[in-house]
Amino acid sequence: MASLPAHLARLEAESIYIIREVVAELDKPVLLYSIGKDSAVLLHLALKAFAPGKLPFPLLHVDTTWKFKEMIVFRDATAARLGLDLKVHVNQDGVARGVSPFASGSALHTQVMKTEALRQAMELGRYDAAFGGARRDEEKSRAKERIVSHRTASHGWEPRHQRPELWRLFNMRLKPGESFRVFPLSNWTELDVWDYVRAEAIPVVPLYFAKERPVVRRGGTWIMVDDERMPLEPGERPEMRRVRFRTLGCYPLTGAIESDAATVDEVIAEMRASRTSEREGRLIDHDERGSMEKKKREGYF
């Protein structure tokens, strides 16, 4: 196989270093697997870090029960193909309360089914570190976050009291109940992720590629009607459009873009010409200004 371009090889090495350092220093790490392209790259790097051995930690998927069906199929197929220890956590309390993006609004749904669910899962598994695929180029408050980011015993992020991160010497000392969120892809850009997916032929969810899908127009974006739970407004009728997704999350909160890009090469070409950022399709980021920072202080990834 042709060797990686220098730029990607350096990013790959940096991520592997971070992943190994966490496994060496902490007792019980877990990889927060959210099924998207960043998680796919993160998992690929983690497998490389411990080759020829097996992955020394489990994967955790915090399932809001509103993910695209194709994501769940892809998740289970990936775990089976690679022989991974996959744990799935659902906030059953939220399910019992009937919390959903439609009934409760996106802010409460995210708070209960993602933020609280993650806290539950971290405590249930007694994990002291969770790897995530977040990148600093995604969002302004992410750009300020450490690679190994400390969380209080109540899982809060304290942006003004972050530990200085000098060189690549991570301070991973913890008090009981505290934990870390670790971001090995911190220094990758969206384009780097796709270039790497192409170079390494990493499988990703087909939703990233253009296809005719049933959608409705809402809030200036296309929302896919992924199952019968989606309430249609009077006069609203799903139409078939050739669309794809730049990021994946809960289907009612994830906008599609009209596109003809059906291969990785075409996705990369389209992205280069794009005039909007990838998180534009994320409805939860627009709830209020500074909303990502606020969510992270409360324990969101």
Added chain:
Amino acid sequence: MDASDRASLPALTFITCGSVDDGKSTLIGRLLHERGLILDDQASALARDSKRHGTVGEEIDYALLVDGLEAEREQGITIDVAWRYFSTPRRAFVVADTPGHEQYTRNMATGASNADFAVLLVDARKGLLTQTRRHAYIVSLLGVRHVALAVNKIDLVDFDEATYRRIVADFAAFAAPLGFASVTPVPISARFGDNVAARSARLAWHDGPTLLEVLEAADASPAPDGVAFRLPVQWVNRPHLDFRGYCGTVAAGDVAVGDEVAVAASGKTSRVASILVADREAKRATAGDAVTLTLADEIDVARGDVLADPKDRPQVADQFAAHLIWMDERPLLPGRAYWLKCGARALPATVTDLKHRVDVNTLDRHAAKTLALNEIGVVNVSTAQPLAFDAYARNRATGAFVLIDRETDATAAAGLIDFPLRRATNVHRQALAVTREARAAAKRQKPAVLWFTGLSGAGKSTIANLVETKLSARGAHTILLDGDNVRHGLNRDLGFTDADRVENVRRVAEVSRLMTDAGLIVLCSFISPFRAERALARETAAPGEFVEIHVEAPLDVVIGRDPKGLYRKALKGEIKNFTGIDQPYEPPADPELALDTTAADAEALADRVIALLEERGHIERL
């Protein structure tokens, strides 16, 4: 930004620094804008934010693109390092935007620690400021060898060449002792874009490159006198019995299958049998590669060891001289034990000697007893075990360390190793004919350090005296070290500041160790208010011989007792640094014994100590 083009070079990581309001964030916003990287949804958010928080009237305030935290936007300043990414057809860039304010100097040092290159901004109207000098010094200290001097806001001095020339000359004079390999001056207007990415007719007199051209051509190569192959071992990978791989990122030089390598600390050598770069079989690997090596021989290698070229090995020493940049609100206390992390190695270490503090504005040296937040000093460090390292100037990855506060877990300092101190290596321990075990056996006891800690007036000395009397009556061999008595002799040069209390305890811990080597049961009666020092005393003792005894009494009770009248004086302010009054007492979290002096009398409490000593086998049961 075509991937195939930019792929030819690794990304350049650079830092922008300079004084507050010199336009660092504006410059980054401008670079992103010029490269077409401010996308439509971000531009509309920026326009919205500019109206609300902007500082440039009706225009777009690019600084708001990078000042991502709410507090930063509200205060209009950069607090924390922001990392941004952009690329040109020639190169990809990672830029650390760092705060200018003095109270965030530690964040600036953090940005510089991972940078290959620095852009130092100067406001053309103001010339070199204190902060410009400080940042230039920190950047040079952290090993950034190439800088661009960006003379910004040139539009506000009417694009005047003479002003520019004067600032360039001033900087050359100031920076000469800092030893930069290159300084490239560039006149710019970050706000209007002159000479940032495109040449400007208004700067026709400038015949040098634009700032972006300087960055595209920047030299990121390591120091020319760098060290040979180094691999700090992060993790030993043993998936099955036939595979034992040493994982890590090559910190310097390169390595090939068949090369001889040495374990720095033990001196043992072997040959490289195979190399994986990530998960790919390879014949060789080079600095920056994440590798897994297997060796031809079974030699002892663990996390924290350094594999090295046998012909150019790292230093191995337990004492070295270093520069420290203090990063914590809690000041440095020489003598206190911190965690030191260097490469993949973490171990207890103390600063044994603070030689001087460096005034970062003038580079003058000042005598100092401590280092406060953002201060830089030159120190001697002593580690609990020998450490393998290189001088920071020869290799960053094996010459850098951090100190971590053992109490709060805060990253307390960034350290840069200058050179090993030979004292330890030349003063070899003398092997003794009579062992400590033999001395203890002759006394028919197991040595111990009974460490009585608690507030003044709690009853430490009273109980310790009773315990010693009882031990002596049973024929045990003892010695009692009392805080007050020791201060009349061994420690009479010490006062009651935090730093002196630390040293007081350190000396007593060392003396206790010597006395247990002699076979004695040592009773120490010291307030010893800080957990960190009691932990140090515990580590100084032989395993299993340290017994921490917390003599408990509430503050109002000891104030009531006040046997020496000291609390009365302290409360009136006549005595400073008095434990419990204006200096904290940190109670033990998990002592071997807690004695509640409000629940039982001293006699009964002393019997509990005796019982514990019997139980632990220090003395025979009667």
